[in-house]
Amino acid sequence: MSEYMLPRVEVRLKLKESEVLYSTSPINSPDKAVQVMADALKDLDREMVCIVNMDTKNRPINFNVVSIGSINESMVPMQNIFKAALLSNSARIMLLHTHPSGVAEPSREDDAITHKVAEACRLMDIGFIDHVIIGCISGDIFSYQSDKPELLNGTTSMVKETAPRYETGEVNIISELRPMTGPEKMYCYSQSSQIRCQTGNIGYLRADMDTDGNGFYSSWNDFNKEWKTPEFKEEFDQVLNQLRFGDNSESFLANRKELMKYCFSHPSASINDREFGFRADTGNYAYLMRLNPSKGEYNLYCYCYRKDWLDHHLKEAERGIRFIDSHYHTKFILPDGGKVRITYPDGDRREEICRYIDSTHLEVGGGTLNLFHICQLAEMLEDQRAEVEPVDPSSVRNPGRER
Numbered sequence: 001m002s003e004y005m006l007p008r009v010e011v012r013l014k015l016k017e018s019e020v021l022y023s024t025s026p027i028n029s030p031d032k033a034v035q036v037m038a039d040a041l042k043d044l045d046r047e048m049v050c051i052v053n054m055d056t057k058n059r060p061i062n063f064n065v066v067s068i069g070s071i072n073e074s075m076v077p078m079q080n081i082f083k084a085a086l087l088s089n090s091a092r093i094m095l096l097h098t099h100p101s102g103v104a105e106p107s108r109e110d111d112a113i114t115h116k117v118a119e120a121c122r123l124m125d126i127g128f129i130d131h132v133i134i135g136c137i138s139g140d141i142f143s144y145q146s147d148k149p150e151l152l153n154g155t156t157s158m159v160k161e162t163a164p165r166y167e168t169g170e171v172n173i174i175s176e177l178r179p180m181t182g183p184e185k186m187y188c189y190s191q192s193s194q195i196r197c198q199t200g201n202i203g204y205l206r207a208d209m210d211t212d213g214n215g216f217y218s219s220w221n222d223f224n225k226e227w228k229t230p231e232f233k234e235e236f237d238q239v240l241n242q243l244r245f246g247d248n249s250e251s252f253l254a255n256r257k258e259l260m261k262y263c264f265s266h267p268s269a270s271i272n273d274r275e276f277g278f279r280a281d282t283g284n285y286a287y288l289m290r291l292n293p294s295k296g297e298y299n300l301y302c303y304c305y306r307k308d309w310l311d312h313h314l315k316e317a318e319r320g321i322r323f324i325d326s327h328y329h330t331k332f333i334l335p336d337g338g339k340v341r342i343t344y345p346d347g348d349r350r351e352e353i354c355r356y357i358d359s360t361h362l363e364v365g366g367g368t369l370n371l372f373h374i375c376q377l378a379e380m381l382e383d384q385r386a387e388v389e390p391v392d393p394s395s396v397r398n399p400g401r402e403r
């Protein structure tokens with residue numbers, strides 16, 4: 001028996017229910033959160049931290065007391081916060097804690113834990129609705145979403161848009177709406193930080209249309225806050241309103257029925273068997289929309305770009321990704337998004353997707369250490385005595401001894 005053999009174990013967790021939340025309506029404001037949690041929070045003489053777990057419609061599933069005592073990183077470890085959230089299959093969470101003194105102003109420790117929870121939520125794709133501080137004696141409340149939104153960077157909006165804001169006769173803000181091209185379809189998903197910077201990616205909005213297909217629950221995630229200018233925010237509102245409330249055949253975000261009809265009337269927009277890609281352009285911005293008309297799925301992912309940056313990058317990426325040997329001669333040119341096969345001396349093989357960054361840089365596969373200069377990659381592969389070749393030879397250009 002090998003000395004490195006380890007015993008195999010199975011872990012099963014059970015969610016124990018105790019106190020009940022007496023509400024099935026969405027939590028759409030800090031006041032509503034306090035109202036729902038009133039019985040659990042009243043008459044406390046110590047600081048208590050709890051998490052409200054919610055579904056995709058901001059409706060509370062349950063709540064979990066994380067700690068009783070002062071709030072700091074040692075007293076409120078991340079695993080305690082997210083244990084119940086994961087067991088409850090939560091789509092979104094809200095953090096609440098009390099200040100028995102009655103002063104609801106946040107401390108530096110409160111700011112630190114808020115930022116840490118926000119970062120963890122982004123990694124696990126869980127919406128972080130808000131962190132609400134409650135002054136027990138005074139009844140005052142402090143909402144990070146309202147008063148310190150920068151620490152909730154990328155969090156979910158607590159607003160369900162129901163009332164039309166688009167007025168008939170308003171000038172359409174969208175200058176062009178069309179199915180995405182093949183290369184554009186790669187950019188309606190999350191990208192690496194390098195590609196986000198190269199393409200002017202501002203952030204993305206995710207939305208679903210509720211069980212009945214007539215709602216619009218949305219969340220926004222920042223990629224570059226400096227580009228999220230008042231001009232952009234105003235224009236993005238107009239774009240969404242035009243696609244939801246416009247008096248034309250292109251208002252496909254009106255409801256799920258219209259979305260399905262629009263998607264299936266444009267077969268060239270198909271990305272896969274479930275999703276469709278469309279691009280909407282305005283004067284300064286490009287909106288790459290990944291649509292899924294299926295019930296129970298997020299129906300919209302809209303990635304927002306600086307149009308000039310995105311178009312410049314797409315044009316540059318048409319040049320392809322150069323793979324060179326250690327003498328800096330070009331072996332082949334791979335299209336952006338193409339795959340290579342790397343074969344090592346021991347016979348091990350890996351297939352990796354490659355992405356164009358600029359004329360001398362590329363990404364190979366996923367992970368955080370995947371950015372290479374083309375010379376660096378060539379030298380590294382030679383040192384490892386590894387061979388690289390395109391998975392699909394018909395997709396590459398072979399320029400001979402081009403340098």
